[in-house]
Amino acid sequence: xxxxxxxxxxxxxxxxxxxxxxxxxxxxxxxxxxxxxxxxxxxxxxxxxxxxxxxxxxxxxxxxxxxxxxxxxxxxxxxxxxxxxxxxxxxxxxxxxxxxxxxxxxxxxxxxxxxxxxxxxxxxxxxxxxxxxxxxxxxxxxxxxxxxxxxxxxxxxxxxxxxxxxxx
Amino acid sequence: xxxxxxxxxxxxxxxxxxxxxxxxxxxxxxxxxxxxxxxxxxxxxxxxxxxxxxxxxxxxxxxxxxxxxxxxxxxxxxxxxxxxxxxxxxxxxxxxxxxxxxxxxxxxxxxxxxxxxxxxxxxxxxxxxxxxxxxxxxxxxxxxxxxxxxxxxxxxxxxxxxxxxxxxxxxxxxxxxxxxxxxxxxxxxxxxxxxxxxxxxxxxxxxxxxxxxxxxxxxxxxxxxxxxxxxxxxxxxxxxxxxx
Numbered sequence: 001x002x003x004x005x006x007x008x009x010x011x012x013x014x015x016x017x018x019x020x021x022x023x024x025x026x027x028x029x030x031x032x033x034x035x036x037x038x039x040x041x042x043x044x045x046x047x048x049x050x051x052x053x054x055x056x057x058x059x060x061x062x063x064x065x066x067x068x069x070x071x072x073x074x075x076x077x078x079x080x081x082x083x084x085x086x087x088x089x090x091x092x093x094x095x096x097x098x099x100x101x102x103x104x105x106x107x108x109x110x111x112x113x114x115x116x117x118x119x120x121x122x123x124x125x126x127x128x129x130x131x132x133x134x135x136x137x138x139x140x141x142x143x144x145x146x147x148x149x150x151x152x153x154x155x156x157x158x159x160x161x162x163x164x165x166x167x168x
Numbered sequence: 169x170x171x172x173x174x175x176x177x178x179x180x181x182x183x184x185x186x187x188x189x190x191x192x193x194x195x196x197x198x199x200x201x202x203x204x205x206x207x208x209x210x211x212x213x214x215x216x217x218x219x220x221x222x223x224x225x226x227x228x229x230x231x232x233x234x235x236x237x238x239x240x241x242x243x244x245x246x247x248x249x250x251x252x253x254x255x256x257x258x259x260x261x262x263x264x265x266x267x268x269x270x271x272x273x274x275x276x277x278x279x280x281x282x283x284x285x286x287x288x289x290x291x292x293x294x295x296x297x298x299x300x301x302x303x304x305x306x307x308x309x310x311x312x313x314x315x316x317x318x319x320x321x322x323x324x325x326x327x328x329x330x331x332x333x334x335x336x337x338x339x340x341x342x343x344x345x346x347x348x349x350x351x352x353x354x355x356x357x358x359x360x361x362x363x364x365x366x367x368x369x370x371x372x373x374x375x376x377x378x379x380x381x382x383x384x385x386x387x388x389x390x391x392x393x394x395x396x397x398x399x400x401x402x403x404x405x406x407x408x409x410x411x412x
Binding site: 002004007008011012015016019020028029032033036037040100101103104105107108123124151154155158 | 176177178180181182184185186188189190191192196197199200201203204207208397398399402
């Protein structure tokens with residue numbers, strides 16, 4: 001697969017991976033450029049026998065981690081729910097949906113970024129744990145451990161946020 | 169623990185997050201594509217790992233090499249060290265050769281006409297397909313250590329980029345005469361620029377926007393032949409296809 005083909009087919013995936021990793025909208029464009037530039041530099045290293053997206057996600061994760069380290073004093077907030085597609089037919093449905101989406105995003109933000117990467121790859125992208133371990137360069141047991149803790153963090157963040165909103 | 173051990177993770181929340189996948193706008197893709205073309209062009213010009221440090225004209229923020237990219241002195245220092253090492257290795261491996269004199273184009277900063285609206289655009293459109301035709305600054309003899317620098321040299325990349333940015337800004341505000349004029353000036357100063365691909369793409373789009381249909385289509389066809397793998401090709405073809 002050529003770099004050009006990857007760029008066209010996977011731009012949105014990289015874009016959304018960075019967003020899910022907590023990169024704010026104002027910097028998404030710059031960091032997406034950086035991810036693809038690194039992909040360009042390392043394309044020869046790609047093992048075509050392995051799935052592409054976990055490999056791409058590895059670049060997104062490293063770029064997002066670098067970014068986070070340099071701007072660790074910033075509070076990171078995922079894009080507001082209004083930026084997503086609008087699947088609900090009524091205003092009330094939209095409101096409920098937006099509330100639920102905000103809750104889900106807040107819970108995702110509650111996961112520490114290294115564990116969030118594993119969580120996103122497994123729970124949202126459907127990658128297997130061995131694939132994730134390979135893509136992120138982690139020992140298998142560490143990957144399982146991070147997934148387990150990430151799930152706990154996600155549950156805890158959901159519960160915390162629901163309590164705060166008086167839903168639970 | 170297994171891959172499917174997720175009975176206690178809220179499936180509704182996971183479904184929401186999976187659905188939270190908003191495509192980037194076409195404008196964003198176009199801008200990133202354009203910046204990548206420049207970065208990759210700089211990589212090709214300066215070669216290998218150094219090229220990764222030489223992506224000029226971007227605002228990117230990540231990665232240790234970007235610190236060098238963000239600081240011109242860091243970039244030039246890196247280049248100087250790399251050039252010195254390369255020259256040393258070359259000298260060690262080869263017998264001393266007599267100094268070579270090659271003829272290169274000197275960027276005609278003083279001699280170049282001011283960017284105006286109409287005249288340079290037509291000159292540009294006539295000369296661009298043949299990159300060696302006319303509009304060149306006078307050639308001067310410059311003693312160099314090595315090969316010819318027929319693309320203006322790395323040091324001029326920032327200036328080339330700045331001139332392209334002028335054209336891009338004009339295009340963004342739909343000022344197509346100014347876009348074409350800036351591109352014509354760019355071509356006049358840097359006829360064999362490493363950024364020629366981006367310049368040509370923007371030129372075609374500006375021509376299409378001004379209604380110069382046949383010219384734009386012909387140039388788009390040549391662009392496709394010259395840069396079949398270009399990231400800019402879809403937008404070029406799109407601009408030509410949209411002409412009524």
